[in-house]
Amino acid sequence: MQSTTLRLRGVDDILSFTDSRTGINGRAGVIWWLALGGLFLDAFANSALSAGLGPMTRNLQLTAGQVALLTSFASWVAIAFNPIGGWMADRWGRVAPLVTAKVLAIIGAVLVIFASNFETIIVGRFFVGAAYGIDFAIAMAVLAEFTPSRFKSRLNTWQGMWYTAVCTNLLLALLFFSWDVGDTIWRYSVAATAVFAVAILILQYSLLVESPIWLARKERLDEAAVAMTRIYGQSFVAAPPEDRIPVLNQARRGVANLLLIFRGVYLPRTILAATVQIGQSIQYFAVGWYLPLISAALFGKDFVYATLGALMFNVFGIFGGFLSPTIGRVFGLRIASAVGFAAVFLMLLILGLFSDKMPIWLAAIVPSLFILFHSGGPGANGKSLSSLSFRSELRAGANGVIGAMGSIGAALGLLVFPLFREWYGLNHTFLILSAVPLIASIICFSIKWDPTRTTINPDNEVGAPQFADDKPYVGTTLQTSKP
Template identity: 80%
Template structure:
């Protein structure tokens, strides 16, 4: 019979999770179900991508309507990212995740049965709300169930994203074979509703509240019960007199979130936000429109354009599932910096030589764009924000930084069709190349990397807090702090 483990505070919870050899059992199931929610987010966001051309013809949409339709969910996510973070910090991780799945299913059903453009916008509102809430929280859940030595595994979500995109493209080819015509986009969105219901049922059945969040809230009895359910071993809260105090426990909502812009947290916020915004603009301005770009390269036949986009996105799966290894070898910061630099080169090539390249080069360059994006900055913005802050700041930080990323996504989705119509495809690529160039420079300049420090964010004694001394200077302004974080 296993001996009962006494939980004196959050340090004991973290120590046990970090001592685990892997993420197995109920913890592994929770981890993959959180990833499954992110798969649904990607599936929902890319459902219209494969059928965008047929939808444009089917509904006779103008370029401005296409720009609004494709970017609307991201604009909504800007508001709901911080709302999701607030919900998670106040109510816990599980209830908001379930709410997000309900919203995703409602949004998908509205789009499937929409009679016209306006109702589709309403449906995309619900999709954007679900996306904003879910991503802020799911990444926090992944971080709180991952042992410290496996931090870079959070980047697995990027591989799941491209798996979802490729699944949509394969389904689009299947639906095309049914001769459904330009209504094919409704079938893709219907598949989203079906998958959403499935992941909702599984999350309702198996998710357990994060023990780190519970312990951070000084709910040790609940944390012990949660750990017993998750790890299959007996845990019990220590008597009150034996409990350890929680460092830097914050008491106020908005002011608590604003701590991410102070002290040692400021450079982490700048880094994570830079990666998040940069990767969002470059992906949603280029990667999301790959079916249209593929059609421009290989002709407007639906099958050829879809197969071309599928080939490109397979490289996303490869890069996404390689990103944990790349992050472990280079660190999340340097992996982002080098990835942005490589994406900059690919956009330059597309801008300068598109239409002049042999067909095999025309296939390789967009494929490498996706590979470098997914293997580097594509995954790292959300991972950086999830690993750089203590528990009661984590979801809120993900929400704020996620909102900035959603702004980048919305801008990318909005400007690509407008710029393409006004300036042409090649000039649009050249304009967009400025984004990864600037992001790469910033990533090289800031030295913080959560995979290159032994200090757990929940145990930082020098983190900003309420009352007491003023917070330390930002790491990039304080050589002593910067050196200790390398």
């Protein structure tokens, strides 16, 4: 019996085949979840110090300024490595930089585990920030390129993975606490990061396959056919050169490609994605990341009660994060972000006005709703918007630039919370921070672009900014041949 071989003439054929899939399964599903596994590691590494921040502060006798620097340093580093990671992925592909990021995460974790002073921990957090910056820009591009268009909103699943990682950290912190390790508990959380990083490194190195869309956009169609055969278990071959369809809007000027996202139809998309990314980063890392400390302020300083309170808050993040693909599909990523920001603004306003007067039950509900509205709305959408709004050879770079803006927001949030709390008190800190989601909500309601509410595919979009003189073409049906 003869098998059917599918002939690939260009990007359109790969997009047509991907979009015809009824699900994300087989090897494509493995790659999809491995990319999410890397994001789980990023969240785990970023939150590893959160639950143990109080014990670490006592253990190392840190000042408020040192705490602010320590907690925000990885995000400051990620500002540089977000665009570097995007540039690496757009130039050399998706797989090699993803694997490199895991190696950096392991180095950073080992340095922190065995650190005897503040300075060594800072060096370790440098590697963690580099890994985070590289990985997030690329992993989201991979998710976008392996997701059929009808399932675009599923990119938001990463948010549920984030809170799963945070809750796993908190549960492990309770386990380590039961071992009576005292104020060195933070070292055990970081050690768990190293274990996860090694496992994900091995799996990604063994099982990832290069993105066929990226290969085709780079006019490496023979390699794209090999990748498609490995991923989907069907036979693919590249069409003869004379039958191949020219690549539309090929950006050929290296780093200068990144300037394209600030031109033409891309500019409002960049503003929208950056607004969501920056706004959600500030509100999460200024409030959500510090939930163990906020929980201690609300429920008392006992480690177990404070950790259980933070765990309860973050369980709402798991629920909202895994619900966000459905919310995004029903309402669109833009409206989901706008409404989510508005709800977060209301929660911060309530915390700022009444957190010291609330009964215990209300003190538990309001931060939980903050996390629910954040994770179900803007928390996931900034990265999804940037991943779905640009063509393939710009996608990782755009994620890197917009991710760097988000890292600035994260670094600011991590930096200002301990300082504002010391200067103005907890209530006034909540009120000051409430301005962020309010402004972000207004911008989201004002810009109308939504990749889940359009039939435009950025990889064959006519009229997008370009450096080449390619002429538009009309995509055709995938051809088959009998070997």
